[in-house]
Amino acid sequence: MRFVLAILAFAAAAVMVGFGIAQRTVFLEPDKVSLGTVVENQASYTVITPDALAAHEGKQTITLSGGGPVYLSYGRTADVLAWIGEDPYVSVGHDAETDELTSEVVVANPVDDSTPGTPSTEEPEATEEPSEDGEAEPDPAASPAGSDLWFDEFTGDRTLTTTIDVPEGISVLVASDGTAPAPGRIVVSWPLDNATPWAGPLMAGGGLLFLIGIVLVISGVMAHRRSRGPRRNLPKGPKGKLMRAPRPPREQRAALSGSGPRRSSGRARRVALLPVLLVPAIALSACSADYWPDLTSAPETTAPATPVETAPAGEDEVEADEPAAPEVVPAVSVPQMERIMRRVAVFTTEVDADADSQRLAERFTGPAFEARKANYAIRKSLPDHAALPAIPAAPLTLTLPQQVTGWPRTVLTIAKNNDDETVAPTALVLRQESPRENYKIMYATALVPNADVPEVAPASIGAPPINPEFKGLIMPTGQVAPAYADVLLKGDESEFAEFFDPEGDTIRQNLGVEGQKKTSEDLPETADASFSNEVGDSPTVALATNDSGALVTVSINQTEKVTPNDGGTVGFQEGQPGAALSGFDEKSAKGVQRVVGIQLMFYVPAVGSDEKIRLLGWSESLIGASEVK
Missing domain, CATH: 2.60.120 (Jelly Rolls)
Structure with a gap:
């Protein structure tokens, strides 16, 4: 019976292993x-x-x-x-x-440029100028x-x-x-999912059945040998003695005691062990995840879900003539912004090293462009003059893109300089004017110490831009720049001073009433200084925060005029940035003037808040110098 069961086990093992191998070979689907x-x-x-x-x-x-x-x-x-x-x-x-x-x-x-918020995609016709070898150069x-x-x-x-x-x-x-x-x-x-989850169990099960068959064969052989043991009732010879079996011939004894047939039997046993080792090896080889059933739960997809639009209650049909609302999306994603900042950082390092003001326009605009362009001009005459801080590429501690439907697009990001902990994080406002233009830095300000930046929406959502006349803030964003310009000029006597928090506002000490007074005291008695502030030409950038406030970035230009009061002349001091930037090295009876560009980032609270407008970051640099007109 054991031999019959062994044969059945061998047959089942062959079928299971063969079918398992076939699933991974002839029956395998394309991947x-x-x-x-x-x-x-x-x-x-x-x-x-x-x-x-x-x-x-x-x-x-x-x-x-x-x-x-x-x-x-x-x-x-x-x-x-x-x-x-x-x-x-x-x-x-x-x-x-x-x-x-x-x-x-x-x-x-053709795109209708009169539609607000619609990008203008008009491009001049591409012209290909022939190169020296006569072939056209790509545009x-x-x-x-x-x-x-x-x-x-x-x-x-x-x-x-x-x-x-x-x-x-x-x-x-x-x-x-x-x-x-x-x-x-x-x-x-x-x-394609061409996994064969039953190949592994079939091959492993076939190997197990094969081993069971081997066990059955061995146990059957041992049982058969025990059944052929010595007989106890042997016939007796004369006088009651047991009869002795005849002695076999010498040739038979030599054959029984010889090693020839035994060697052949040992070789046969070794050959018989090959399947015993081969089948488990085949079964153990089926260890790939594609060979076995997946009992774990299916992983969730990482792709963002797309909401299903449903009609409002009571509206079964939507009028065909009604245009669909434009999709509002964040200007950039975080990985996209990280790639942009790496490019900008590398570009800025190269341009700063060459002081190339022509290339600078590829990635800078507005106040940030004016500041760096003037710095390049000064450093060409005064090589020891300090360069403006480098633009760090990473890490980005905050990325706040504007919610957009077209162009221009704006994004606010804060980058930290890990190489030098003494350098304050840089708040940057980048702007993209049209689809075929890249983002350019418009504002670059250094955060004040312990700047308390309010919570903002995640980059995957973005922040809506705030209208300059929006009344939901303690001061409309369009009035922040002129109001602070008046505070710098008049100090606490300004009618707008009560709206701004003076704590941590170090710019008032440098360019406010105190700084202006110190500048006047350093002049000779034969010269007088006067100051005036005006709002910069670049647009105000205002993005909403989670507490209904706004992050507002503006620019102010402060003009300092030095004029003689005794009928004499005045001029720039030799070796000073004003002389290097203006190129005016003479004395003038009209006087000379310097223009300082100030870039500022504020937090403006919502109406009803007990907070004041808080300065978060600022930077200042000389952007102009000349004789008084």
């Missing part, structure tokens, strides 16, 4: 699904739409092939289309019925490479393969150099 298309149109840009990227579940592996450089980036669909503007492009979509990629040429409609403005709009970008030569994992509402932009046709061959792949 991915791929859709491809060949774009024959000669457009410079190709857009892979969200429905094409979401044709199947899972991460998207995109393979591009072309005859030259290959470029790929991805970002919000609205940003991708805004960057393309009126240029024609190829849209790659998905046909759900045939499960194939489709392509069509799209020519964008840098036509290349999407390096744009701050993208979440990430990749480049390659002739071919490019990359894997991304994007949620709904994201499109992929494909190009070459922005002038040549975009790569024509596109393949998008998604992973």
